[in-house]
Amino acid sequence: MADTYHHGNLRQALIDAGIKIINDYGEDYLSLRKVAAACDVSHAAPYAHFKDKDDLLEAIKQSVTESFMNDLVEAVEGKATADEAIIAMGRAYVTFFSKNPDYYIFLFGKQNITAHLKMNKEYKNDYPPFLLLRRMYLRHLEENGLEKTFEEQEIEIVKIWSIVHGMASIACMKGVKSSINWKDLDERLLV
Amino acid sequence: MADTYHHGNLRQALIDAGIKIINDYGEDYLSLRKVAAACDVSHAAPYAHFKDKDDLLEAIKQSVTESFMNDLVEAVEGKATADEAIIAMGRAYVTFFSKNPDYYIFLFGKQNITAHLKMNKEYKNDYPPFLLLRRMYLRHLEENGLEKTFEEQEIEIVKIWSIVHGMASIACMKGVKSSINWKDLDERLLV
DNA sequence: TTGTGATGTTGACAATGTAAAGATATGCAC
DNA sequence: GTGCATATCTTTACATTGTCAACATCACAA
Numbered sequence: 001m002a003d004t005y006h007h008g009n010l011r012q013a014l015i016d017a018g019i020k021i022i023n024d025y026g027e028d029y030l031s032l033r034k035v036a037a038a039c040d041v042s043h044a045a046p047y048a049h050f051k052d053k054d055d056l057l058e059a060i061k062q063s064v065t066e067s068f069m070n071d072l073v074e075a076v077e078g079k080a081t082a083d084e085a086i087i088a089m090g091r092a093y094v095t096f097f098s099k100n101p102d103y104y105i106f107l108f109g110k111q112n113i114t115a116h117l118k119m120n121k122e123y124k125n126d127y128p129p130f131l132l133l134r135r136m137y138l139r140h141l142e143e144n145g146l147e148k149t150f151e152e153q154e155i156e157i158v159k160i161w162s163i164v165h166g167m168a169s170i171a172c173m174k175g176v177k178s179s180i181n182w183k184d185l186d187e188r189l190l191v
Numbered sequence: 192m193a194d195t196y197h198h199g200n201l202r203q204a205l206i207d208a209g210i211k212i213i214n215d216y217g218e219d220y221l222s223l224r225k226v227a228a229a230c231d232v233s234h235a236a237p238y239a240h241f242k243d244k245d246d247l248l249e250a251i252k253q254s255v256t257e258s259f260m261n262d263l264v265e266a267v268e269g270k271a272t273a274d275e276a277i278i279a280m281g282r283a284y285v286t287f288f289s290k291n292p293d294y295y296i297f298l299f300g301k302q303n304i305t306a307h308l309k310m311n312k313e314y315k316n317d318y319p320p321f322l323l324l325r326r327m328y329l330r331h332l333e334e335n336g337l338e339k340t341f342e343e344q345e346i347e348i349v350k351i352w353s354i355v356h357g358m359a360s361i362a363c364m365k366g367v368k369s370s371i372n373w374k375d376l377d378e379r380l381l382v
Numbered sequence: 383t384t385g386t387g388a389t390g391t392t393g394a395c396a397a398t399g400t401a402a403a404g405a406t407a408t409g410c411a412c
Numbered sequence: 413g414t415g416c417a418t419a420t421c422t423t424t425a426c427a428t429t430g431t432c433a434a435c436a437t438c439a440c441a442a
Contacts, residue, residue, distance in 0.1 A: 006389060041390070043392095044432085045389075052430075053430065197406080197420055198421080233422045234399090235421080235424095236420075236421050236422075238421095243399075
């Protein structure tokens with residue numbers, strides 16, 4: 001099935017090609033036609049799988065978020081305590097974006113001048129990485145026999161998130177993995 | 192000087208036209224050629240004043256930020272106490288973006304999923320609105336004879352900012368000025 | 383077997399950013 | 413005022429891009 005008329009799994013191939021382009025040259029460089037060309041397919045072929053460019057972008061974003069989540073879950077799995085898990089998650093978070101700086105801009109926006117989570121409740125209840133952090137935080141409270149109001153919980157979770165996200169943001173801007181101060185991150189994550 | 196070959200003040204006219212387009216149809220609808228057309232000028236004329244599209248966008252952004260700052264300063268001026276000034280500034284902040292929702296996306300980014308200020312110190316020391324808030328906050332401390340460490344100060348300032356910015360963000364999304372709970376905002380701003 | 387829908391190709395079009403070459407006005411040296 | 417350098421603007425041209433329509437090809441079920 002080398003050079004068949006049908007591609008086989010073009011949809012996934014387009015997503016992968018898009019990710020590679022974003023990774024290699026940044027989002028600005030990506031175009032529908034280049035993605036199609038990267039898959040050795042005519043420039044209109046993507047329209048069989050995606051409504052328009054935005055639709056493809058959405059799919060790519062979802063795919064990147066998935067692999068982001070995989071890294072986070074993998075980091076958390078099998079950790080003895082919630083505290084260890086939170087630190088591991090923080091490191092994985094920063095590592096993910098320092099490995100692929102373009103993902104940060106792609107996921108969080110080009111003109112992102114902020115480093116904290118949106119207050120919007122819908123978002124906090126939707127975004128998988130955030131849900132994972134909340135689970136870890138609640139486990140942390142339980143393991144240490146702590147009692148917090150819901151308000152206090154939210155504030156602390158956002159605080160942790162901010163530290164990690166801000167650190168990732170800085171790491172991305174500098175684009176220098178070696179500039180990350182891991183010990184500093186760990187210490188700041190110890191609630 | 193009705194129909195002269197030279198426009199007179201094309202640079203400013205282009206910026207104004209750009210602002211109007213963003214205001215009326217959103218940033219996506221803006222193109223160099225449309226801006227030029229709105230000024231009754233050939234599509235390449237802007238290149239005498241701006242290096243490229245991004246350059247024009249930068250100028251527009253700067254202009255919008257200026258009028259934003261004007262609103263904030265005007266709100267603060269002549270207020271008897273710092274507390275009054277902070278509340279007035281908060282209201283002006285939210286009002287500005289509820290009057291022109293497109294400005295929010297334009298200034299803070301389309302995929303802005305965050306509602307707090309970037310931790311980045313450079314930013315905090317550069318962004319005029321933030322500097323204004325810090326001045327008011329320090330005046331507040333002074334007027335009430337309060338002593339805070341630098342750390343505490345930063346946390347509280349970011350907190351105030353977050354409340355205001357988050358409220359503006361929500362107001363923009365709903366696009367409904369009447370949905371703003373001004374009393375709630377005032378109360379939350381009382382440190 | 384047949385034909386129906388999913389998948390791909392080709393060709394076309396309008397919108398866009400940008401560069402090059404030339405036209406026109408403005409201001410300054412003399 | 414004359415003449416010229418420069419800033420400003422127009423015209424023309426071109427490549428890229430998103431999108432559509434018409435058609436080709438394939439897979440699979442009736």
